[in-house]
Amino acid sequence: MSSSERTDVLVVGSGFGGAIAAYHLAAGGAKVVVLERGPWLKADEFEHDFLLGSSYTRIFDFVVGDGMSLLGGNCVGGGSVVYFAAMPRAPRFVFERRGSIGRRMWPAAISRDTLDPWYDLVTDALPITKQDWKDVSFAGGLFAAACDHAGRTANPVPVAVDNTRCTNCNWMMAGCRFDAKRSLLLNYLPGALAHGAEIRPLHEVQRLERTDDGGYRVHYNVVHDVDYREQVGNGVIEAEVVVLAAGAGATPVILKRSEADLGPMPYAVGRYFSGNGERLNTAVINEEKAAELLGLDRGDGRAYAANQIGKGPVVASWDNLDGDLPEYHRYSLEQLYFPPGFGTILAQVPDAAGPSWFGVEKKDLVRQWQSWLTVFTMIEDDNEGVFGPPPPTGNATRISQQMLGHGPLSYHPTPNTLRAWDETDAAVKSILERDGLARVTPWTNDLVGAYTVHPLASCRIGDDPATSALDDRHELRGHPGIFVTDGSAVPGALTVNPALTISALAERAIPGIVRAAQQRGVKVSYGAPGPGGDTGARRTVLPLAAKQLRG
Amino acid sequence: MSSGTSEEEQARTITLEAFADTIVPGEKRSPTDRAVAGAAEGGGAVAAGAIELLELPGTGLAPDLPNFATALNAHAETYAAEQDLALDGSVPPFVSLSFAHRTELVRRLTAIAHPERPLWVLLALFCNMAYDTGAHRHTAEAMADGHPGLTAMGFGKPDTDGLWRFSDFTYGRRLANSHPHTTASGSPA
Numbered sequence: 001m002s003s004s005e006r007t008d009v010l011v012v013g014s015g016f017g018g019a020i021a022a023y024h025l026a027a028g029g030a031k032v033v034v035l036e037r038g039p040w041l042k043a044d045e046f047e048h049d050f051l052l053g054s055s056y057t058r059i060f061d062f063v064v065g066d067g068m069s070l071l072g073g074n075c076v077g078g079g080s081v082v083y084f085a086a087m088p089r090a091p092r093f094v095f096e097r098r099g100s101i102g103r104r105m106w107p108a109a110i111s112r113d114t115l116d117p118w119y120d121l122v123t124d125a126l127p128i129t130k131q132d133w134k135d136v137s138f139a140g141g142l143f144a145a146a147c148d149h150a151g152r153t154a155n156p157v158p159v160a161v162d163n164t165r166c167t168n169c170n171w172m173m174a175g176c177r178f179d180a181k182r183s184l185l186l187n188y189l190p191g192a193l194a195h196g197a198e199i200r201p202l203h204e205v206q207r208l209e210r211t212d213d214g215g216y217r218v219h220y221n222v223v224h225d226v227d228y229r230e231q232v233g234n235g236v237i238e239a240e241v242v243v244l245a246a247g248a249g250a251t252p253v254i255l256k257r258s259e260a261d262l263g264p265m266p267y268a269v270g271r272y273f274s275g276n277g278e279r280l281n282t283a284v285i286n287e288e289k290a291a292e293l294l295g296l297d298r299g300d301g302r303a304y305a306a307n308q309i310g311k312g313p314v315v316a317s318w319d320n321l322d323g324d325l326p327e328y329h330r331y332s333l334e335q336l337y338f339p340p341g342f343g344t345i346l347a348q349v350p351d352a353a354g355p356s357w358f359g360v361e362k363k364d365l366v367r368q369w370q371s372w373l374t375v376f377t378m379i380e381d382d383n384e385g386v387f388g389p390p391p392p393t394g395n396a397t398r399i400s401q402q403m404l405g406h407g408p409l410s411y412h413p414t415p416n417t418l419r420a421w422d423e424t425d426a427a428v429k430s431i432l433e434r435d436g437l438a439r440v441t442p443w444t445n446d447l448v449g450a451y452t453v454h455p456l457a458s459c460r461i462g463d464d465p466a467t468s469a470l471d472d473r474h475e476l477r478g479h480p481g482i483f484v485t486d487g488s489a490v491p492g493a494l495t496v497n498p499a500l501t502i503s504a505l506a507e508r509a510i511p512g513i514v515r516a517a518q519q520r521g522v523k524v525s526y527g528a529p530g531p532g533g534d535t536g537a538r539r540t541v542l543p544l545a546a547k548q549l550r551g
Numbered sequence: 552m553s554s555g556t557s558e559e560e561q562a563r564t565i566t567l568e569a570f571a572d573t574i575v576p577g578e579k580r581s582p583t584d585r586a587v588a589g590a591a592e593g594g595g596a597v598a599a600g601a602i603e604l605l606e607l608p609g610t611g612l613a614p615d616l617p618n619f620a621t622a623l624n625a626h627a628e629t630y631a632a633e634q635d636l637a638l639d640g641s642v643p644p645f646v647s648l649s650f651a652h653r654t655e656l657v658r659r660l661t662a663i664a665h666p667e668r669p670l671w672v673l674l675a676l677f678c679n680m681a682y683d684t685g686a687h688r689h690t691a692e693a694m695a696d697g698h699p700g701l702t703a704m705g706f707g708k709p710d711t712d713g714l715w716r717f718s719d720f721t722y723g724r725r726l727a728n729s730h731p732h733t734t735a736s737g738s739p740a
Binding site (some may be wrong): 041153400 | 572590609633662665672682683685686688689691700714719720721723731733738739
């Protein structure tokens with residue numbers, strides 16, 4: 001450990017926002033160090049095992065807040081290692097959203113049209129592929145058939161999964177053992193390493209301070225590799241430019257903890273948090289009805305009974321993604337898988353006579369687990385989350401050695417959010433309870449509050465300094481040289497899975513970060529091909545990037 | 552209840568067992584079993600290994616388990632007094648409650664307005680995980696040994712290398728029409 005260690009660019013976090021920045025800046029010639037709070041696992045270390053201490057708990061984090069719990073990655077590769085790899089683009093109307101502030105939330109410079117070339121880049125790099133019906137799991141097929149029966153459409157969702165390698169094991173949240181999921185461990189991160197970037201796992205950034213020459217000094221703790229509650233070291237690194245991509249549950253915490261040294265933060269740091277409007281419903285399918293009403297047959301006499309089989313969400317219903325509908329009435333419904341444990345405790349017994357989430361009736365519900373169908377809904381919420389004072393270290397006070405902690409976020413849903421959730425609950429019921437196909441109940445919000453696997457907007461881009469922490473180039477207002485490229489930069493709920501939008505925004509931010517580094521004397525250029533050497537989509541963005549590079 | 556432990560430890564264990572049994576009820580292990588109420592057929596959270604899981608260092612709860620048991624019994628005494636229930640002094644107060652009263656007390660402790668709700672939800676979470684995931688054991692081994700929760704759920708078996716693969720996973724045919732405004736890349740317009 002040395003207080004004089006220096007790098008050109010320090011990247012905090014190695015998920016989509018961090019990996020994309022690390023790749024391009026390293027490929028452009030900058031010295032790049034990535035600090036990642038979680039461990040670094042490779043494919044053969046991803047275990048099919050619920051045992052505490054296996055990859056399932058090492059790389060995944062569950063942070064309970066006041067009214068909202070966050071689920072996310074905690075490893076090199078971040079969310080890309082634990083997510084389900086559903087990669088739709090956000091619908092056009094999302095970029096025109098006004099939300100709770102009564103005027104356009106997104107910067108004027110960003111629309112679906114202007115973001116599409118950056119979406120294309122990520123689509124090539126991971127890559128993301130369209131799915132065919134033969135790729136769709138039983139659960140996805142059942143949901144599609146139920147949608148069709150209810151007069152709705154349903155689409156196979158584009159995914160970052162190599163279906164030729166996928167075994168449909170549904171252990172995606174423990175990391176992909178078969179390298180079928182196209183996580184960042186297979187593209188941007190090896191690309192960054194090949195260009196000389198350094199990735200340091202179990203390094204948790206605590207705070208930033210400014211150096212005399214206008215750069216930044218980044219303070220970190222080294223975390224114990226089994227008991228994440230323990231710190232086994234600490235250190236500092238100085239950098240000309242800092243890219244914060246610790247995730248929407250951590251980036252604002254680091255900035256708020258840095259306020260004493262850096263000076264006041266923009267008002268929107270740690271405010272306007274969105275849970276992407278997420279909510280889950282569990283349906284218990286009547287197997288006979290699935291055969292009779294939907295004509296489903298697995299070929300062995302069973303109609304469904306396949307909750308365990310698949311690769312997360314593969315089918316979504318987008319009938320309510322209609323820009324002509326008023327805000328808070330637009331949403332998507334997506335078939336999903338959630339593993340047991342967290343995926344079962346919040347499920348409720350339909351019309352329970354006793355307790356809905358524990359006890360005799362709940363045990364009977366769990367007995368029918370293979371006939372469960374989980375439906376994920378994504379509405380437009382009201383950005384009502386606010387972060388309180390930071391915990392002593394990290395972004396949570398850890399309870400267990402791994403995975404479980406208590407964080408400073410509070411989220412009290414507004415009437416807009418509650419009404420939108422009611423509307424989606426009713427929609428799911430109308431699809432799946434039609435003609436007795438299933439019994440459906442939403443997960444309870446009474447135990448750990450609402451929950452999200454896609455935290456967003458806690459340090460967001462925008463044109464209005466009063467309601468956005470970052471300008472439209474992702475630079476932190478009032479703190480030049482600090483950029484934020486993770487989900488916290490996304491202005492609000494997207495009504496679809498956000499990973500591709502987070503990634504496209506990160507790609508779009510890179511030329512501006514390169515320019516800032518150049519202005520600070522770093523020898524770096526922009527224009528590397530994709531991490532796999534692909535140049536097709538790159539040609540379209542180079543003229544766009546040239547504008548940003550000129551400022 | 553293991554033999555050779557102090558009375559205090561036994562009292563702690565059967566109190567936590569009674570709590571776990573309230574979350575995922577099971578059948579009595581013997582006719583004299585007091586902790587498990589026998590409210591449901593088959594093994595519940597206790598048979599699934601709730602106490603073993605709670606005692607693992609990984610949960611972070613192990614040092615506080617005596618406090619959980621003490622607090623639960625104090626709540627049970629208050630509850631019994633309020634309900635005018637006679638407690639059997641031969642077992643801890645929570646164990647002395649009937650299954651219906653245990654259930655009602657746990658419902659109150661985990662209700663949204665209860666100041667200790669996060670603690671009792673946390674304890675319930677791990678009891679639930681013992682049954683649904685057997686998180687104190689390697690899953691493939693737990694499956695091979697007939698873990699009551701995973702077995703009752705019909706959790707599919709792994710291949711011989713301990714990894715799960717499902718070669719039969721799809722109906723293989725179109726089951727709905729796609730949205731008319733889907734783009735060439737498969738996204739919403």
